[in-house]
Amino acid sequence: MKFTKMQGLGNDYLYVFAAALPPHVAALTKRLSNRHFGAGADGMIFILPSDRADFMMRIFNADGSEAEMCGNGIRCVGKYVYDKGYTDKTRLTVETLAGIKTLALHVANGSVQTVTVDMGHVTVGAPQTVTAAESAVQLTPVNMGNPHAVVFVNDAEDAPLATVGAALSVHPAFPGGVNVEFVSVADSTHLRMRVWERGSGVTLACGTGACAAVAAAIAAGFCAKNTAVTVMLDGGKLTVQVDENGGVTMTGPAETVFEGETDYATECTL
Numbered sequence: 149m150k151f152t153k154m155q156g157l158g159n160d161y162l163y164v165f166a167a168a169l170p171p172h173v174a175a176l177t178k179r180l181s182n183r184h185f186g187a188g189a190d191g192m193i194f195i196l197p198s199d200r201a202d203f204m205m206r207i208f209n210a211d212g213s214e215a216e217m218c219g220n221g222i223r224c225v226g227k228y229v230y231d232k233g234y235t236d237k238t239r240l241t242v243e244t245l246a247g248i249k250t251l252a253l254h255v256a257n258g259s260v261q262t263v264t265v266d267m268g269h270v271t272v273g274a275p276q277t278v279t280a281a282e283s284a285v286q287l288t289p290v291n292m293g294n295p296h297a298v299v300f301v302n303d304a305e306d307a308p309l310a311t312v313g314a315a316l317s318v319h320p321a322f323p324g325g326v327n328v329e330f331v332s333v334a335d336s337t338h339l340r341m342r343v344w345e346r347g348s349g350v351t352l353a354c355g356t357g358a359c360a361a362v363a364a365a366i367a368a369g370f371c372a373k374n375t376a377v378t379v380m381l382d383g384g385k386l387t388v389q390v391d392e393n394g395g396v397t398m399t400g401p402a403e404t405v406f407e408g409e410t411d412y413a414t415e416c417t418l
Contacts, residue, residue: 149164149170149409149410149411149412150164150407150408150409151163151164151180151187151192151407151408151409151410152164152228152404152405152406152407152408153187153188153189153404153405153406153407153408154224154227154228154402154403154404154405155220155224155383155402155403155405156219156220156221156223156224156353156355156383156400156401156402156403157220157352157353157381157383157384157385157386157400157401158351158352158353158382158383158384159190159218159220159221159351159352159353159354159355159383160188160189160190160405161189161190161191161192161193161207161218161221161224162180162181162187162189162191162192162193162408163192163193163194163195163224163225163228164192164193164194164195165194165195165228165229165232165234166194166195166196167196167197168196169194169196169206170194173192173194173208173212174208174212174213175212176192176412177191177192177208177209177210177212178210178211178212179412180192180410180412181210182210186412187408187410189210190209190210190345190348190351191207191208191209191210191215191347191348192207192208193205193206193207193208193218193221193224193225194206194208195225195228195229198242198243200243200248201240201241201242201243201248202229202235202237202240202241202242203225203229203234203235203240203241203242203243204242204243204244205218205221205222205225205242205243205244206245207221207244207245209345209346209347209348210347210348210349211347211348212347213325213346213347214245215245215294215346215347216244216245216246216293216294217244217245217246217249217292217293217294217356218354218355218356219265219267219354219355219356219357219358219359219386219398219400220353220354220355220400220402221355222242222244222249222251222263222265222355223251223262223263223265223355223400223401223402224402224403225242225251226240226242226251226253226260226263226265226402227253227259227260227263227402227403227404228404230253230255230259230260231259231260231404237253238252238253238254238255239251239252239253240253244293245293246268246292246293246294247268247293249265249266249267249268250265250266251263251264251265251266252264252265260402261401261402262399262400262401262402263399263400263401263402264397264398264399265355265397265398265399266395266396266397267292267293267355267356267359267396267397267398268292268293268395268396269393269394269395269396270290270291270292270359270360270363270390270394270396271290271291271394272288272289272290272363272364272366272367273288273289273290273291274288274289275287275288275368276288276289276321278316278319278321280312280315280316280319281308281311281312281314281315283308283312285299285312285316286299286300287299287316287328288300288364288367288368289322289326290360290363290364292356292359292360292363292396293356294327294356295322295324295325295326295327295346296326296327296328296329296356296357296360297316297322297326297327297328297329298329298331298360298361298364298365299312299316299328299329299330299331300331300332300333300364300365300368300370301330301331301332302332303332304330304331304332304340304341304342305332305340305342307330307342308330309328309330309342309343309344309350310344310350312328313328313330313343313344313350314344314349316328316344317344317345317346318346325346325347326346327343327344327345327346327354327356327357327360328343328344329341329342329343329354329357329358329360329361330342330343331361331364331365333365333370333371334380336370336371336372336375337371337375337376337377337378338377338378338380339361339362339365339370339371339377339378339379339380340379340380341357341358341361341379341380341381342381342382343357343381345357351382352381352382352383353381353382353383353384353386354381355386355398355400358379358381358386358388358398359388359390359396359398361379361388362377362379362388362389362390362396363390363394363396365377366390373390373391373392374389374390374391374392375389376388376389377389384400384401385400386398386399386400387399387400
């Protein structure tokens with residue numbers, strides 16, 4: 149099986165273009181994502197045919213669980229299909245478990261450099277307080293097609309990712325698990341965010357998480373609608389904008405790391 153390792157702000161996945169998912173996809177993903185015994189990644193993304201959009205993406209976290217949507221991953225999907233000649237469109241649609249997303253590809257010198265994604269509509273819930281890792285944590289639940297819990301803190305650099313983040317991600321309040329974003333507000337157009345992703349742990353960036361952070365910040369009065377907000381993540385910057393109807397767009401880079409090939413796809417069993 150051939151694969152391409154790609155990353156969006158350090159959120160790295162192994163990408164496979166295929167007619168269908170391979171057998172035992174969870175075991176395959178766990179094995180190849182291992183950073184010591186595999187290729188090393190936050191998970192695997194399979195680019196498949198779709199009868200509803202130009203392409204379909206299926207996302208599997210490093211622990212083998214499936215995710216509905218990945219903002220950094222979908223930008224890399226756009227780069228993959230354009231740079232490899234599977235499409236000549238610079239505006240295309242991708243089917244995900246969170247719905248169909250529209251991508252605008254920004255091309256320079258024959259390859260995609262950045263991608264703007266219409267992320268769909270965001271739903272922000274009422275703030276709530278839960279107990280995690282023996283701490284009372286106030287959070288804002290946000291639905292970006294996948295679940296998020298946004299926690300505002302004074303300094304995201306010191307965020308308790310491995311304790312509170314890990315505990316919140318599997319908290320009973322979120323039966324399907326949740327991505328946890330710790331966010332500090334620099335000013336009305338700049339946020340700092342760090343993330344614990346369900347199924348992967350600490351990652352350098354989370355695109356849907358950045359969108360959730362901006363939406364929660366708007367709901368809390370820290371940011372404004374119809375205004376571009378820069379979100380600083382461990383892996384770099386994303387630009388997010390939420391319109392007056394809750395529609396979200398996100399712009400950021402996508403890069404190819406290396407090409408690979410493995411026999412694991414035929415060796416993996418449950």
